[in-house]
Structures are given as structure tokens and as C-alpha cells.
Amino acid sequence: MLPVLVVHGGAGHIPKERSEKSTAGVCSAVRAGYAILQGGGSSMDAVVEAVSQLENNPSFNAGCGSVLNVKGEVEMDAIVMDGKTLGSGAVSAVRSIANPVQLARLVMDKTSHACLTAEGATQFASAMGVPTVPQESLITEYSRMRWKKNLAPDANPVECQMGKMGTVGAVAVDSDGNIACATSTGGMLNKMEGRVGDTPCIGCGGYADNKIGAVSTTGHGEAIMKVTLARVILFHMEQGQSVEAASDLGLAYMKSRVDGLGGVVTVDPQGHWAARFSSLQMSWGAAQKDTLHYGLYTGEHFTQRIDVPH
Numbered sequence: 671m672l673p674v675l676v677v678h679g680g681a682g683h684i685p686k687e688r689s690e691k692s693t694a695g696v697c698s699a700v701r702a703g704y705a706i707l708q709g710g711g712s713s714m715d716a717v718v719e720a721v722s723q724l725e726n727n728p729s730f731n732a733g734c735g736s737v738l739n740v741k742g743e744v745e746m747d748a749i750v751m752d753g754k755t756l757g758s759g760a761v762s763a764v765r766s767i768a769n770p771v772q773l774a775r776l777v778m779d780k781t782s783h784a785c786l787t788a789e790g791a792t793q794f795a796s797a798m799g800v801p802t803v804p805q806e807s808l809i810t811e812y813s814r815m816r817w818k819k820n821l822a823p824d825a826n827p828v829e830c831q832m833g834k835m836g837t838v839g840a841v842a843v844d845s846d847g848n849i850a851c852a853t854s855t856g857g858m859l860n861k862m863e864g865r866v867g868d869t870p871c872i873g874c875g876g877y878a879d880n881k882i883g884a885v886s887t888t889g890h891g892e893a894i895m896k897v898t899l900a901r902v903i904l905f906h907m908e909q910g911q912s913v914e915a916a917s918d919l920g921l922a923y924m925k926s927r928v929d930g931l932g933g934v935v936t937v938d939p940q941g942h943w944a945a946r947f948s949s950l951q952m953s954w955g956a957a958q959k960d961t962l963h964y965g966l967y968t969g970e971h972f973t974q975r976i977d978v979p980h
């Protein structure tokens with residue numbers, strides 16, 4: 671069954687006029703990441719490539735297109751985890767980095783730490799030769815408009831969060847059976863400055879273990895952290911549940927216990943995979959053998975040959 675790559679473009683409520691772009695973006699990120707797996711590349715390379723593509727796509731809340739904090743600035747979080755070694759790397763509250771997921775990978779590969787934050791992460795980036803980019807290049811008209819709208823005295827903050835799909839993420843198993851995950855986000859719209867969400871926290875924004883599987887999450891970060899969503903799903907898999915049942919159990923627990931909504935992509939070591947969510951929508955895509963799978967609403971599952979362009 672191996673290899674496999676599963677990608678999400680965030681759980682939430684996406685306005686109709688943006689749904690096409692979101693699905694197209696996820697499918698093209700799946701293709702790019704899967705090409706690496708098909709060429710014999712590693713699951714880590716595949717998830718970082720897929721997530722980098724989504725960070726570069728202004729339709730998603732990660733990298734360029736990130737939502738803005740209360741001061742109208744970008745602060746991004748990202749994580750990667752390697753299921754073979756349980757090594758992980760993360761960055762939080764980084765501002766002028768085009769691809770936080772690549773910086774997270776450098777934290778894993780080049781330091782003895784698991785997470786670097788804010789200025790320290792930026793200093794590390796420059797020491798690694800990662801260029802900084804102007805904040806403005808990460809801010810879209812759409813995110814500025816939503817930030818302003820949410821500051822209005824009559825704004826409904828819950829409704830405002832809904833207008834945009836969230837976080838991006840990926841999980842993969844390569845032909846050697848190695849498993850990896852990656853997740854990247856601009857966080858929650860109009861969050862406090864310095865707010866760190868679930869994404870860079872191990873077991874919350876993602877987790878990968880070759881012995882069990884991998885999960886990348888999206889949704890309300892504070893709720894995800896309360897239940898350590900990624901790890902709780904892997905716990906259910908350790909108890910013998912399928913990828914699908916374990917994902918649903920984790921999401922249902924988050925809903926009933928802390929009233930949180932979200933979504934996940936999940937794989938197991940055999941290459942079984944699932945894309946599940948409790949929100950209204952989650953754009954997702956997966957590639958296995960010669961088939962591309964994708965969907966947006968609950969129960970939606972389209973397939974096409976991977977070599978046919980979307």
C-alpha cells in the first residue's frame with residue numbers, strides 16, 4: 671500500500687467563492703509531495719514540500735495569506751516530526767519567514783532543541799542562511815480586510831474566524847515505511863500578540879511515530895491543546911482502532927469535552943489513511959498508487975487519476 675501522502679488545507683467554513691482555489695491548491699500540493707515519494711524520496715521531504723507549497727499559496731492561512739494578529743501583523747507557527755527517531759522541530763511567533771515549515775525542519779536537523787520562538791527563531795534563520803522577507807509580502811488584501819472587519823465594534827468574532835480556512839498540514843508514509851508529519855499556520859484571526867497555538871506543540875499540531883502512525887491537526891488551537899488531539903488519536907490507534915475510527919474518536923472527544931471543532935489527516939504504518947473533521951468543511955487531498963483523492967464537505971470523496979491535471 672505504501673507510499674501515501676495526505677494533506678489538509680484547514681478546517682473551518684470556507685466561503686463558496688474561495689472553495690475552488692482551496693481544493694485546487696491542496697491537490698497541487700499533494701501532487702508535488704507525492705512526486706517525491708514516487709521518486710523514492712522520504713516522507714519528511716514529501717510533507718515539507720507539500721506544506722511549503724501551501725505556505726506559498728495566498729489562499730491558505732499559513733506563510734503568505736496568514737491571518738493577522740490584533741495589531742495587524744503576521745505571527746506564524748510550524749512543526750515537523752520524524753516518526754523514525756521521534757525527532758521534531760518547531761517555530762512559533764515567527765514574522766518575516768516565507769516558509770516556517772522549512773525553518774522548523776532546520777530546528778530539528780541542526781539544533782538540539784524542539785522549538786525556537788520569535789526573535790530567537792529569526793536569528794537562527796539568518797544563521798542558517800534563510801532569508802527574511804518583508805512582512806508586507808506575507809499579507810494579502812483579504813487578510814487585511816478580515817482583520818479590519820473583526821476590529822469593528824459590532825463584529826462577531828466567531829463568524830469572523832469562520833470566513834477563512836485554517837492551517838495547512840500533511841502526513842506521509844514512504845516506501846521504507848518511515849512516517850512524518852508537518853503543520854504550519856498563521857494561527858487565529860486577531861489573536862493577541864505572542865499567542866502560540868497548538869501547531870508547534872508536539873502531540874497537538876502533529877505527531878509521528880513509525881510504530882503507530884501520524885496525525886496533522888487543524889481547528890481551534892486552544893481546544894486542540896486541551897485534549898492533545900494528535901496524540902489522543904494515536905492513542906486510540908495503539909488500542910487497535912483504525913485510522914478513521916481513531917480520528918473520529920479524537921474529534922468527538924474534543925467536541926464533547928471542550929466544545930472544540932477541528933480536522934485531521936491521519937496515516938498508519940501500513941499506509942491506511944483518513945481525512946476527518948468535525949467542522950463544516952476541511953479541504954483535503956491524498957495520493958496513493960495512481961489515484962488522487964480529495965474533498966471539502968463531510969462525506970465528499972472524489973477520485974481521479976493522479977496523472978490527470980486538476
Ligand SMILES: NC(=O)C[C@H](N)C(=O)O
Nearest residue numbers: 836837857867888889891
Ligand atoms: N485554523 C487553525 O487550524 C488554527 C490553528 N490550529 C491555531 O489555533 O493556531
